[in-house]
Amino acid sequence: MTFVVTVKVTDGLVLAADSAATFLIPHPTGVIAKIYNHANKIFNLRKVWPIGAMVYGSGSIGAASVETLSKDLRQKFSDPHNAEYHLDENSYSIEEVAIKARKFLYEECYLHAYQQPPPDFVMGYRVCGYSAKVDLPEIWEFLIVGPDCLPPFSVQGRNDFGLRWAGENEALDRLMFGATSGIQNWLVQKGFVQPQDARAVYSEIINQFSAPLSLPAMPIQDAIEVARFAVETSAKYAKYGMRAETIGGPIEIAAITKHEGFKWVARKHYYSADLNRETNHGR
Amino acid sequence: MEDKIAEATHHSSQWASGAGNYEAQRQLDFRVTAQNTLKVTPNNDVSAASAKTVEQRKKNRG
Numbered sequence: 159m160t161f162v163v164t165v166k167v168t169d170g171l172v173l174a175a176d177s178a179a180t181f182l183i184p185h186p187t188g189v190i191a192k193i194y195n196h197a198n199k200i201f202n203l204r205k206v207w208p209i210g211a212m213v214y215g216s217g218s219i220g221a222a223s224v225e226t227l228s229k230d231l232r233q234k235f236s237d238p239h240n241a242e243y244h245l246d247e248n249s250y251s252i253e254e255v256a257i258k259a260r261k262f263l264y265e266e267c268y269l270h271a272y273q274q275p276p277p278d279f280v281m282g283y284r285v286c287g288y289s290a291k292v293d294l295p296e297i298w299e300f301l302i303v304g305p306d307c308l309p310p311f312s313v314q315g316r317n318d319f320g321l322r323w324a325g326e327n328e329a330l331d332r333l334m335f336g337a338t339s340g341i342q343n344w345l346v347q348k349g350f351v352q353p354q355d356a357r358a359v360y361s362e363i364i365n366q367f368s369a370p371l372s373l374p375a376m377p378i379q380d381a382i383e384v385a386r387f388a389v390e391t392s393a394k395y396a397k398y399g400m401r402a403e404t405i406g407g408p409i410e411i412a413a414i415t416k417h418e419g420f421k422w423v424a425r426k427h428y429y430s431a432d433l434n435r436e437t438n439h440g441r
Numbered sequence: 442m443e444d445k446i447a448e449a450t451h452h453s454s455q456w457a458s459g460a461g462n463y464e465a466q467r468q469l470d471f472r473v474t475a476q477n478t479l480k481v482t483p484n485n486d487v488s489a490a491s492a493k494t495v496e497q498r499k500k501n502r503g
Contacts, residue, residue: 215459280459282459282460299460301460318467318470319470319471320466320467320469320470321466321469322461322463322466323466324459324460324461325459325461327459327461327462331462334466334469335465335469339462339465360465361465361468364468364469365468368468368469370469370470370471372471373471374471
């Protein structure tokens with residue numbers, strides 16, 4: 159399963175994710191959970207450019223992993239002869255990248271792979287970075303749920319700063335909000351609040367007990383540490399809780415800044431860099 | 442068996458998780474204001490520096 163988080167500050171943004179991929183295999187005695195800890199969930203959508211993406215929910219569409227599909231998309235973005243997908247360095251926007259990512263992943267890959275989309279399919283795809291010639295980053299996202307995929311929506315505009323997490327949210331919800339989101343149902347079931355008031359009461363609990371971890375002007379290095387802390391906390395919550403260890407493996411982190419572009423901060427490779435000196439993946 | 446393989450293939454792709462509660466997360470954001478923009482000098486150091494300046498002025502006045 160997955161935990162992903164972005165930390166957005168004035169100097170840029172940080173993407174961080176765990177590496178666990180959970181396989182739920184039907185078995186005569188129930189369902190077996192098989193967990194691998196080397197999935198890749200963060201991608202650079204145009205090499206070096208300040209554009210990144212991350213995925214949570216389903217890790218594949220049909221027979222292809224979202225990682226491979228994201229790299230296919232990167233090729234299309236880079237190809238000047240592909241009028242449909244090519245990004246113009248002087249005029250692209252992150253919203254445009256998100257719209258094109260949705261077009262490729264949902265319209266071309268998903269609807270083609272599943273003539274009858276699985277009803278329990280959920281995949282979130284978050285696109286982050288700087289639009290051309292813009293001073294502050296922004297974050298967009300779209301969700302594929304069963305047969306549907308609405309247009310990308312803005313998660314954080316240029317002037318919004320802070321953490322945005324997704325995936326298995328429970329640990330960070332408890333830590334940051336001061337209460338699990340399940341408290342809303344509990345308050346209603348116990349008769350403490352009316353159903354129509356539950357959301358407002360939860361909002362007030364958050365106002366009273368939340369624990370923010372970032373400031374807009376914090377240095378990018380500190381934003382990296384906060385992102386790492388968020389993923390580590392969720393992973394340890396899964397590790398020591400009475401449950402399957404569905405968040406885990408190496409923590410991958412990337413930072414995107416205006417002038418440095420997309421930089422890996424922590425990354426795993428299945429091959430040794432010392433044995434593979436190529437600079438362009440053999441192309 | 443084929444059904445089971447198809448089902449396993451589908452389920453194998455699940456990292457079963459959901460979108461965050463972004464509306465609630467937004468409540469935790471600090472807004473950029475004159476009060477919380479970057480300060481490179483801690484407040485106590487500013488006070489100490491101010492005290493030194495005042496002291497120096499007194500001395501200068503003789």
